[in-house]
Amino acid sequence: MNWLILNCAQILHYALQHMLLSVFPILLGTLVAVPLARLANGFRLTRSSIYVASSVLYAIPSLPLLIFLPALLRTKILNPVNIEVALTIYAIAIMLTSASHAFLSIDPSVIHAADAMGFGAWKKFFQVELPLAGSQLLAGIRVVSVSTISLVTVGSLIGVNSLGFFFLEGYQRDFPLEIWVGIAATALIALLFDQILAICGRVLMPWNHRRVTRERSAA
Amino acid sequence: MEHGLGIAWKSVSKTYNDGTVAVNNVSVTADEHRTLALVGSSGSGKTTLLQMVNRMVTPNSGTVLIQGQDNQGMNPVTLRRSIGYVLQNGGLLPNKTVLDNIATVPVLQGTRRKDARVHALELLDEVGLEKSIQNRYPSELSGGQQQRVGVARALAANPEILLMDEPFAAVDPIVRRNLQDELLRLQSEIGKTIVFVTHDIDEAFYLGDKVALLRPGGTLAQVGTARELIDHPADSFVASFINAGCLRSELQ
Ligand SMILES: Nc1ncnc2c1ncn2[C@@H]1O[C@H](COP(=O)(O)OP(=O)(O)OP(=O)(O)O)[C@@H](O)[C@H]1O
Ligand SMILES: [Mg+2]
Numbered sequence: 001m002n003w004l005i006l007n008c009a010q011i012l013h014y015a016l017q018h019m020l021l022s023v024f025p026i027l028l029g030t031l032v033a034v035p036l037a038r039l040a041n042g043f044r045l046t047r048s049s050i051y052v053a054s055s056v057l058y059a060i061p062s063l064p065l066l067i068f069l070p071a072l073l074r075t076k077i078l079n080p081v082n083i084e085v086a087l088t089i090y091a092i093a094i095m096l097t098s099a100s101h102a103f104l105s106i107d108p109s110v111i112h113a114a115d116a117m118g119f120g121a122w123k124k125f126f127q128v129e130l131p132l133a134g135s136q137l138l139a140g141i142r143v144v145s146v147s148t149i150s151l152v153t154v155g156s157l158i159g160v161n162s163l164g165f166f167f168l169e170g171y172q173r174d175f176p177l178e179i180w181v182g183i184a185a186t187a188l189i190a191l192l193f194d195q196i197l198a199i200c201g202r203v204l205m206p207w208n209h210r211r212v213t214r215e216r217s218a219a
Numbered sequence: 220m221e222h223g224l225g226i227a228w229k230s231v232s233k234t235y236n237d238g239t240v241a242v243n244n245v246s247v248t249a250d251e252h253r254t255l256a257l258v259g260s261s262g263s264g265k266t267t268l269l270q271m272v273n274r275m276v277t278p279n280s281g282t283v284l285i286q287g288q289d290n291q292g293m294n295p296v297t298l299r300r301s302i303g304y305v306l307q308n309g310g311l312l313p314n315k316t317v318l319d320n321i322a323t324v325p326v327l328q329g330t331r332r333k334d335a336r337v338h339a340l341e342l343l344d345e346v347g348l349e350k351s352i353q354n355r356y357p358s359e360l361s362g363g364q365q366q367r368v369g370v371a372r373a374l375a376a377n378p379e380i381l382l383m384d385e386p387f388a389a390v391d392p393i394v395r396r397n398l399q400d401e402l403l404r405l406q407s408e409i410g411k412t413i414v415f416v417t418h419d420i421d422e423a424f425y426l427g428d429k430v431a432l433l434r435p436g437g438t439l440a441q442v443g444t445a446r447e448l449i450d451h452p453a454d455s456f457v458a459s460f461i462n463a464g465c466l467r468s469e470l471q
Contacts, residue, residue: 113310116275117323117372118299131314207314207356 003177011166015185018162022149022193024084029091029148032192036092037099038125050100057093062151066158076168083155091144098140102133106216135208138201142194149190153182163189223235224286225251225412226272226380228379231281233267233437241267242278242437249429251286252410255426255429258417260460264437265416266307270383272414273302285380300324303373303411307384309365311357317343317368318353324376342371347401362389381413399425420464424448432457 006012040046069075069082106129114128130137153164166182169175202209226249228469231244242264249255257265270276271283274295290298303324311320316341319326321342343350344365347388357365366389373381387395398424406413423430424445432440432448434456441453452458 076332107313109308109310110312112275114312115304116270116273116299116304116306116310118296118301118327120296125325128314134314205314207358210356210359 003175004181011163011181011185014161014163014165015189018149018152018164018189019185019193021080021083021087021152021155021160021162022145025087025148026141026145026193028088029095029144030137032088033092033095034099034130034137035149037096038103038129040096041100043105047100050096054093055098057089057096060089062154063157065089066154073099077102078159079159080155082158083152083160084182087148087151091148094144095140098143099133099137102136103129105136106132131205132206135201138197138205142197145193145197146190149186149193153186160208221232225249225253226255226414227284227287228268228271229282229284231268231271231278231283233264233271233276233278239438242271244281245437245439246281247431247439247442249412249414251412252405253428254413254415254426255418256415256423256430257433257441258423258427258430258437258460259433260418263433263435264416265433266384267437268433269384269416272382273304274298274301274382300328300376301378301380303378303381305366305369305373305381305383305386307388307416309357309362309369309389311365311368316354316356316426317348317360319327320357321371321375323372328376339375340460342374343368343410345374345405346371347397352455363391363394366390366456379412381411382416383398383413385418386414386415388417395422402426422460424464432460 037050040050065086066082067077069085070077070079073081073085075081110128110132111124114124119128152162153167155162156164156168163182163186166178166185170178170180170182228245228247230244230246231242232240232244245264245268246256257268259265267276271278272285272290272295274290277291285293285298312323315323318336318339321339322330322332324336325335326332337357340350340353343353345421348364348367348371352360352364357368360368366386370383370386387398390398404425415423415426417426420430420432423432427445429442429444430448431442436471440460441448441457443451448457449461452461
């Protein structure tokens with residue numbers, strides 16, 4: 001307990017660091033994967049390649065990636081950019097498949113109706129496809145968020161510190177409490193991000209959260 | 220009238236990729252400011268024919284003239300915004316409220332959203348819906364309400380041409396008759412060029428200044444006024460299609 005009180009400031013510091021390091025890959029991964037998945041869905045060949053690309057990206061082991069990235073990006077090994085790039089790659093890997101599924105799940109008759117109303121391609125994407133794929137996209141982003149927040153801790157191995165610092169130090173000093181505090185704080189952050197995303201979903205997509213949705217009558 | 224104002228399908232045919240012949244060499248005209256009723260049993264190519272007008276379907280052969288001009292030369296997006304279209308299944312956007320659904324096309328055309336909504340509210344009244352439903356989403360409406368919103372949306376940009384695909388199919392007979400009367404009243408005021416699709420011959424006779432009857436296989440059986448079809452059916456198919464309708468009317 002004493003340790004906890006003495007290191008309160010440091011825990012907060014690393015928690016903040018942890019959040020900062022997580023936000024960027026979640027956002028950038030989503031921003032890259034969503035349009036890419038939508039584009040790829042348009043052609044049979046690219047659509048079927050999405051799953052392969054996702055799996056290959058996700059299969060890259062994280063530690064070697066973190067060691068190779070500095071050479072590839074010509075960055076210093078301690079530069080946080082390395083871990084951010086690595087995490088963005090994993091975020092894209094997860095998000096590509098779920099975004100592709102999200103767009104494919106839209107009722108084709110609604111797309112047909114939008115075309116018939118005279119939506120151009122861009123307006124159709126932003127006003128119809130994106131909102132209607134929204135709840136499934138959000139589900140994907142929530143997975144990305146949790147996964148990123150847990151992966152950030154790996155950065156401690158290459159000196160980019162987050163709550164992962166406590167895993168490493170706790171292990172080195174054989175001090176389980178420190179490890180447990182690291183785990184609990186990481187889980188709390190994951191929970192916090194998840195709740196924020198859920199609230200965003202409710203605010204941005206009110207049509208999914210009104211009363212009991214009636215069956216649409218088929219004419 | 221014969222000279223090309225309104226909509227003219229000229230020897231159009233459509234075979235879908237899977238080999239289904241939906242429309243087979245049909246020529247018919249929808250006269251300007253009049254209602255053409257397209258009638259035929261399920262699968263006889265009514266929707267296909269209708270969608271050739273706003274270029275949702277491209278015929279394999281033949282042309283569609285709008286006010287004398289081949290619509291293949293027109294920009295599809297602009298063309299679609301200029302034509303009111305009531306889709307067979309309602310076709311409302313689930314992520315937009317009733318009001319915003321109705322305002323869709325004017326907003327696409329550049330009308331300010333606020334103005335478009337004011338007009339949309341008037342249209343809600345026009346098609347006999349309560350103003351209180353304006354902020355609902357389509358999933359919160361009954362099938363009949365959805366269809367009426369669809370009609371209001373088609374009217375919103377004040378188009379010259381109105382394509383209506385079985386717009387009153389999801390309502391009970393009494394409400395349907397109300398809506399039909401409402402449409403006749405509206406049409407006497409606004410005088411659009413209407414193509415009205417139905418599989419109900421009575422509805423076709425009631426609403427159409429002219430009726431085009433399609434046969435299974437997508438060929439045209441006969442075109443004419445209700446009187447002409449009743450008094451001089453072209454063949455036994457036309458006669459039996461009309462008789463089936465009359466029989467039902469008598470039974471009702
Ligand atoms: N996209 C499509 N691909 C393949 N076949 C189609 C397609 N759309 C329609 N068809 C077929 O073409 C034929 C005509 O269809 P269409 O929708 O024009 O009929 P309809 O007269 O409107 O029928 P209904 O009264 O049931 O709406 C049908 O046999 C239908 O199965
Ligand atoms: Mg149809």
